[in-house]
Amino acid sequence: MRSANDEARPPENFVDASSPSTPVRSNLHQRIARDLGERIAAGDPVPGKVLPTEAELCARLAVSRSALREGFRLLAGKGLIASKRKVGTVVRPRTEWNMFDPDVLAWHLAAAPTDGFVTDLFEVRRIIEPWAAALAAQRAEAPTIARIAVAYEDMVRFQGRAEDLLEADLRFHETILEATGNAFLISFGALIESGLRASFKLSWSGSAHTPEYSLRRHRRVWETIRERKAQEAFALMSELLRSAIEDVHDALLSRRLAADEERGVFTDSVKDKGPSGQRQRESRERARQQPASKR
Amino acid sequence: MRSANDEARPPENFVDASSPSTPVRSNLHQRIARDLGERIAAGDPVPGKVLPTEAELCARLAVSRSALREGFRLLAGKGLIASKRKVGTVVRPRTEWNMFDPDVLAWHLAAAPTDGFVTDLFEVRRIIEPWAAALAAQRAEAPTIARIAVAYEDMVRFQGRAEDLLEADLRFHETILEATGNAFLISFGALIESGLRASFKLSWSGSAHTPEYSLRRHRRVWETIRERKAQEAFALMSELLRSAIEDVHDALLSRRLAADEERGVFTDSVKDKGPSGQRQRESRERARQQPASKR
DNA sequence: TCTCATCCTATTGTCCGACAAATAAACCGC
DNA sequence: GCGGTTTATTTGTCGGACAATAGGATGAGA
Numbered sequence: 001m002r003s004a005n006d007e008a009r010p011p012e013n014f015v016d017a018s019s020p021s022t023p024v025r026s027n028l029h030q031r032i033a034r035d036l037g038e039r040i041a042a043g044d045p046v047p048g049k050v051l052p053t054e055a056e057l058c059a060r061l062a063v064s065r066s067a068l069r070e071g072f073r074l075l076a077g078k079g080l081i082a083s084k085r086k087v088g089t090v091v092r093p094r095t096e097w098n099m100f101d102p103d104v105l106a107w108h109l110a111a112a113p114t115d116g117f118v119t120d121l122f123e124v125r126r127i128i129e130p131w132a133a134a135l136a137a138q139r140a141e142a143p144t145i146a147r148i149a150v151a152y153e154d155m156v157r158f159q160g161r162a163e164d165l166l167e168a169d170l171r172f173h174e175t176i177l178e179a180t181g182n183a184f185l186i187s188f189g190a191l192i193e194s195g196l197r198a199s200f201k202l203s204w205s206g207s208a209h210t211p212e213y214s215l216r217r218h219r220r221v222w223e224t225i226r227e228r229k230a231q232e233a234f235a236l237m238s239e240l241l242r243s244a245i246e247d248v249h250d251a252l253l254s255r256r257l258a259a260d261e262e263r264g265v266f267t268d269s270v271k272d273k274g275p276s277g278q279r280q281r282e283s284r285e286r287a288r289q290q291p292a293s294k295r
Numbered sequence: 296m297r298s299a300n301d302e303a304r305p306p307e308n309f310v311d312a313s314s315p316s317t318p319v320r321s322n323l324h325q326r327i328a329r330d331l332g333e334r335i336a337a338g339d340p341v342p343g344k345v346l347p348t349e350a351e352l353c354a355r356l357a358v359s360r361s362a363l364r365e366g367f368r369l370l371a372g373k374g375l376i377a378s379k380r381k382v383g384t385v386v387r388p389r390t391e392w393n394m395f396d397p398d399v400l401a402w403h404l405a406a407a408p409t410d411g412f413v414t415d416l417f418e419v420r421r422i423i424e425p426w427a428a429a430l431a432a433q434r435a436e437a438p439t440i441a442r443i444a445v446a447y448e449d450m451v452r453f454q455g456r457a458e459d460l461l462e463a464d465l466r467f468h469e470t471i472l473e474a475t476g477n478a479f480l481i482s483f484g485a486l487i488e489s490g491l492r493a494s495f496k497l498s499w500s501g502s503a504h505t506p507e508y509s510l511r512r513h514r515r516v517w518e519t520i521r522e523r524k525a526q527e528a529f530a531l532m533s534e535l536l537r538s539a540i541e542d543v544h545d546a547l548l549s550r551r552l553a554a555d556e557e558r559g560v561f562t563d564s565v566k567d568k569g570p571s572g573q574r575q576r577e578s579r580e581r582a583r584q585q586p587a588s589k590r
Numbered sequence: 591t592c593t594c595a596t597c598c599t600a601t602t603g604t605c606c607g608a609c610a611a612a613t614a615a616a617c618c619g620c
Numbered sequence: 621g622c623g624g625t626t627t628a629t630t631t632g633t634c635g636g637a638c639a640a641t642a643g644g645a646t647g648a649g650a
Contacts, residue, residue, distance in 0.1 A: 027603065029368065053630065064605045066361060069631090073324065073368035077398070079485075085631045086613040095473070099482035100395030103372075117478065123430075124423075124479040131422045178390075183412070184419040187394035190374075322632065348601065359634045364602090380602045380641040 028063060032071030035061075037103065040080055040091055042111035050088035051081070078104050100187075102194035109198035115252055121195055122245040126238060132177050132185050133221060133237035134230040140179035145226050148175045152222045159211055166200050172218060176225065176237075199248060217243065323358060327366030330356075332398065335375055335386055337406035345383035346376070373399050395482075397489035404493035410547055416490050417540040421533060427472050427480050428516060428532035429525040435474035440521050443470045447517045454506055461495050467513060471520065471532075494543060512538065 026034075036051075045051050054072075058065050072089060075081045079098045083089040097104055108117060140148075154168035174189035217240040224233040321329075331346075340346050349367075353360050367384060370376045374393045378384040392399055403412060435443075449463035469484035512535040519528040 029603085033372075055630085066364075066606085067604060069361075070365060070368045070603095073365045074372040077328075077369040077372035077396075083631060084613085085611065086615095086629060088630065094478065095481050096485070097482065098393075098396055098485065099479045100486075101372075101393055120477045120479055123477055127426045128419075128422055135418075182415045182418055183389065184394045184415055186390050187392065190391070190393065191395075324632085350601085361635090362633060365632095378602060381600060381643060382641095383601065 028067045029070035029074065032061060032063060032068060033074035034103070034107065036071065037075055037078075037080060037107040038111045040075070041104070041107040045091045047091045047093045050090045053088060074103075080104070100191055102190045105191055106194045106198050109195065113199075113252065115249070118199070118248055118252060119245075122241065122248065125192065126241045126245070128185065128188055129173065129176070129241060130234045130238040132180050132182075132188075133225060133233040135182070135185075136176045136179035137225045137228050137230040137233040139181055140225060144175065144179045148172060148179070148222050148225060151175055152218055155215060155218060159215070162200075166196065169218075170196060172222075176221075179225070199251075214240075214243070323362045324365035324369065327356060327358060327363060328369035329398070329402065331366065332370055332373075332375060332402040333406045335370070336399070336402040340386045342386045342388045345385045348383060369398075375399070395486055397485045400486055401489045401493050404490065408494075408547065410544070413494070413543055413547065414540075417536065417543065420487065421536045421540070423480065423483055424468065424471070424536060425529045425533040427475050427477075427483075428520060428528040430477065430480075431471045431474035432520045432523050432525040432528040434476055435520060439470060439474045443467065443474070443517050443520060446470055447513055450510060450513060454510070457495075461491065464513075465491060467517075471516075474520070494546075509535075509538070 039045070051057065052060070054065055054068055058068050061068065072081065072083065076083065078101045079092055079096045081089050082092050099105065099108075105121070136144075136148075151168050151172035155165060155172060158164035158168055170193050173192055177185045177189040177192075180186075217236065221233060221236045221240060224236055334340070346352065347355070349360055349363055353363050356363065367376065367378065371378065373396045374387055374391045376384050377387050394400065394403075400416070431439075431443075446463050446467035450460060450467060453459035453463055465488050468487055472480045472484040472487075475481075512531065516528060516531045516535060519531055
């Protein structure tokens with residue numbers, strides 16, 4: 001029984017290798033978790049509803065119950081699902097999900113990168129990272145400051161290659177978080193990494209602002225940290241993130257415009273969007289749950 | 296084989312029921328994860344080292360391999376461990392752990408509530424919650440504000456019963472986070488809940504400040520949110536947390552003093568601690584990894 | 591003696607089947 | 621119509637088997 005393949009099953013043909021914090025050759029239960037996680041993040045089984053029974057999912061995904069259940073545990077540990085005897089495995093309400101988990105963030109961005117969602121993410125970054133910069137200016141040890149410098153210099157050197165530039169950019173921000181010596185802020189770095197990687201893959205490789213503009217801001221942040229000017233580091237990091245979020249919103253906007261145009265629709269829902277950077281606050285309630293992509 | 300019990304094994308005799316975000320009647324794999332998680336958080340297998348093999352752990356804990364592996368997945372999903380064929384299951388470096396996971400936080404606090412750790416936690420609270428209060432003042436809808444009021448009034452009513460007071464206190468802070476509408480900030484509430492619950496169980500039920508003092512601060516935060524005064528809400532929440540961290544530090548200090556005294560040691564390591572609230576910044580590096588309790 | 595290829599073995603990864611336990615839902619007696 | 625009982629379904633745990641991988645031992649050759 002269970003001959004070959006039924007539907008929606010990636011048994012062997014996809015080596016893929018696209019997930020943060022999981023190695024290229026991921027295990028089966030990791031792939032299962034990612035698969036289900038992305039689907040749940042997209043709202044396939046809407047919160048409150050139950051997933052198919054383990055037996056059925058085993059058949060559909062063509063995996064053993066052990067592997068499936070281990071995948072379930074990965075999701076349960078992040079708050080996405082909860083299983084109970086006789087009732088099944090239910091998708092927990094979104095408020096219970098651990099949004100600070102890098103995987104959960106990646107699944108969200110892979111499945112439904114809504115405006116409201118990335119707005120929320122950058123809002124948190126704008127809350128945390130300026131403080132991190134200030135604390136780094138106060139506490140960073142010399143070698144850590146040197147690593148921030150290296151990251152910045154790599155950004156300059158890799159200006160051409162977007163891939164390497166992203167890596168250097170990530171290292172820049174993560175090293176600043178490290179410099180604070182705060183275990184929680186260091187953890188926050190993984191979230192930024194996951195978020196930026198996914199956003200990057202989402203195709204906003206470039207930016208609306210010129211590369212020089214962004215580089216100059218990074219350089220000034222680094223300099224103020226080196227010179228132990230906490231308040232200025234705070235302000236500059238705040239500025240840096242403000243311009244970064246504008247870039248992301250522009251990218252998401254053009255992305256949606258392109259999608260709409262190609263679909264032939266051009267209704268009133270997209271005609272009066274301003275040039276970004278301002279109306280996020282007002283329209284955030286409505287933009288929240290509006291999927292911008294497939295599925 | 297595997298007759299009765301070997302060591303450090305809680306097979307059936309502990310019903311316990313002490314873990315946040317997990318129901319009272321927890322499953323076996325959840326208990327396994329908590330058990331190993333607390334031990335790892337305490338540094339039993341130090342990061343980089345490998346755990347005993349699955350076969351051995353199965354024997355020691357007297358559980359099946361399935362249950363053990365599901366527990367492993369819980370831990371792996373939070374970044375604590377990583378398994379590889381032939382090499383075993385290694386404890387990942389602390390920087391890779393997801394400190395924003397409520398369980399990870401609880402395990403840390405249960406196993407090794409160091410000064411540096413709670414300082415870090417409250418530092419993050421002081422970064423995030425004032426902003427949350429400000430955003431809540433801007434965005435909260437009327438019914439949400441009403442729930443904040445209810446939480447405050449419950450705090451007043453439950454002044455006597457510490458348990459209920461804690462619940463109301465948690466609801467107060469979590470509702471403010473909810474009011475921001477930011478998915479990430481809402482997630483942060485689970486962290487606060489886990490942290491405060493563990494701290495509470497750690498015995499600082501009361502506080503150095505009078506209850507009235509704390510209540511007055513909460514009241515003023517609520518009022519400014521109701522009156523949409525974002526800046527004042529920011530400042531007041533900041534103040535509230537500043538006094539809260541003083542309470543916690545006092546509690547931890549007296550806790551350690553009591554432990555030292557009872558042990559008979561009274562060396563120079565504890566004699567010149569000031570009256571809290573000031574020297575956290577300077578001595579944080581040294582206080583970081585100093586266990587204050589058993590094990 | 592050093593280097594490299596090969597084999598061996600230990601360990602996790604996955605599969606399978608069985609039974610236990612819980613509990614929602616159907617059922618039945620009153 | 622209602623409360624207690626039974627049933628059926630679903631997850632929870634167990635035990636065993638084999639596959640896959642990779643570290644380490646082994647041995648041959650330079």
